[in-house]
Structures are given as structure tokens and as C-alpha cells.
Amino acid sequence: MRRGRIIGSCNGLVCHISSQKDIIIWNPHTKDYKKIPSPTETDTKSRGFHVRYKYGFGYDLKSEDYKFARMTNIRAKYSEIAVYSIKLDLWKSYPDIPFLYPHEDLVFYEGIFYWVEIPRGCEDPRKIDSFDIGSEAFKEIPLPQNFPYSLFDMIHVLLLGGCLYLIGCAYMPCCEVWMMNYGVHESWTKMFTIGERGCNGAFGNMYPKQSFKNGVILVHVGCSKSYLYDPKHKEFTKFVINGCAVISTWDFVGSLVSPNNLPNSRGFESSEVNEALLIQ
Numbered sequence: 001m002r003r004g005r006i007i008g009s010c011n012g013l014v015c016h017i018s019s020q021k022d023i024i025i026w027n028p029h030t031k032d033y034k035k036i037p038s039p040t041e042t043d044t045k046s047r048g049f050h051v052r053y054k055y056g057f058g059y060d061l062k063s064e065d066y067k068f069a070r071m072t073n074i075r076a077k078y079s080e081i082a083v084y085s086i087k088l089d090l091w092k093s094y095p096d097i098p099f100l101y102p103h104e105d106l107v108f109y110e111g112i113f114y115w116v117e118i119p120r121g122c123e124d125p126r127k128i129d130s131f132d133i134g135s136e137a138f139k140e141i142p143l144p145q146n147f148p149y150s151l152f153d154m155i156h157v158l159l160l161g162g163c164l165y166l167i168g169c170a171y172m173p174c175c176e177v178w179m180m181n182y183g184v185h186e187s188w189t190k191m192f193t194i195g196e197r198g199c200n201g202a203f204g205n206m207y208p209k210q211s212f213k214n215g216v217i218l219v220h221v222g223c224s225k226s227y228l229y230d231p232k233h234k235e236f237t238k239f240v241i242n243g244c245a246v247i248s249t250w251d252f253v254g255s256l257v258s259p260n261n262l263p264n265s266r267g268f269e270s271s272e273v274n275e276a277l278l279i280q
Helices: 262-267
Strands: 004-010 015-018 023-027 035-036 053-058 065-074 078-085 090-094 108-109 112-116 127-130 137-141 154-160 163-170 174-180 190-192 206-211 217-221 223-231 235-238 249-253 275-279
Touching: 004 053, 004 249, 023 065, 053 108, 053 112, 065 235, 108 154, 112 154, 154 206, 163 206, 174 206, 206 249
Parallel strands: none
Antiparallel strands: 004 015, 015 023, 023 035, 053 065, 065 078, 078 090, 108 112, 112 127, 127 137, 154 163, 163 174, 174 190, 206 217, 217 223, 223 235, 249 275
């Protein structure tokens, strides 16, 4: 597989983007894979050539289908999104969407892609945007009422333990973690704050990446260090493997699901192989 980066992992399938922008859905356990055809390229000639991409990947329970999204930003002015159905082998594009481009990749949760858009200016408020693939509706979601967004250098959404979280990060490092309750957009609850004590002088934005069954959270700090954080005791432990720092991980549950045979996807729970971390 060509060099690139992992976009996400779901039900034993891993979504990988190569350095050449090839899109691969791969089962590391069975070695089965599917290459997704690229969507029609945006006409950049009339808008300029400065084009950036962000991606999202997940499983939609309602349609029993895996969805891949590519958001395109053109010259920092125009955004559009294209969504691919693995079951139908079909792209559908939504040009000139009303929201701005995100800093991080899109997060897929209960049939909806979420992202936090990059504000146009320093004084512009931060916003959570969403796209419901079922109703094909775009929606702006307000930040929690007491969320101190002005204190953070970076705000993003992510999945932890199957729930949607809002994370505010500062460079010191520290971060504040809020959870959306039962998929209700107006019901955010502050869970905890991860402070800088215990990071051994590490600097950079802090990103929670994975929550484990014992409550411990794997966090990345900057681009060079990872820690295991215990919210109950507020303790950090440096995360290393064979003496080497781990800087990029993804949650992975092994299964026999084939990206080329989606009827098997419903039974992924009964065919689970193991739970692990993907290290990139």
C-alpha cells in the first residue's frame, strides 16, 4: 500500500488515503480491500488552483452502508462535499455548500458528518457544522452555552467510546472535553478538563484519540508524544512501544467484514477477531 494516512476505522475496515490520493477501504485481518474510484474533479480553472481536501468515513446503520466523504475547499472561499456509497458504488456531489472548510477531517456519527469550520477571521465565532446523509440537509449546531471557545487555539469534534465529543485545545497543553447526549445537538455536557500537569514539558495541542474500557484515555500532544491519561486520578503516563514514542494511532476492532460484500457487514459483531490500536 502506498504511503499516505489513515482516515478512520469502522467495523474492522480501515479507510486509507495514499500520497497519490488513492482511496482504499481495507480489512487488515483478511487482507481484502476495495479501491474507491475518485469523484469528478472540481473545475478549479474558474476559481483558482489552490484546492485542499478533508475526508470522513463511517458506517450508516439505517442504509446498512459504508460512507466516505471528501470535502473540497477552493481558494479558501468555496466548499463542496462529495459522498460515496460503497454499497451502490456511487458518488453524489453537493457543490457550493453554505459552510466553511474544517481544520480537521470530518467525523461520522449516527448518519451525520460533523466538523468545526475554520473561521474567516480572528473575531468570527467558531461553529459546528453538519451534513445529514439521509435528509441531505446541512445544519449549523451551536457550541455549548458555557464552552469558553475564546481560550482555545483549536476546536474539533471526535468519537470516543462511540459518543460524539467536542474538544477545545490550547497549546500549553490542555484541553476541555464535552459530550453530546443521546445525539441531541442542544444537550452538551462537560465531562472533564485535561491539564498540563504530568506532560513533562511537552508542548503542542492536545488531542484525545481513544478511550479504553478502564476509563483511561490515549492523548496525543503535538506531533511527537502520546500519553495515557487517567481522568479519575488525573495522572499521565507516557505511551511508548519498544522504547519508541507513538505519535499516530487509530482504534481498530478486527472482523471478517469484506468491503466487497456488504451483506456481511451486519454480522460484524459475531465475527469480531480482536481489539487493537492501529499505529501509523
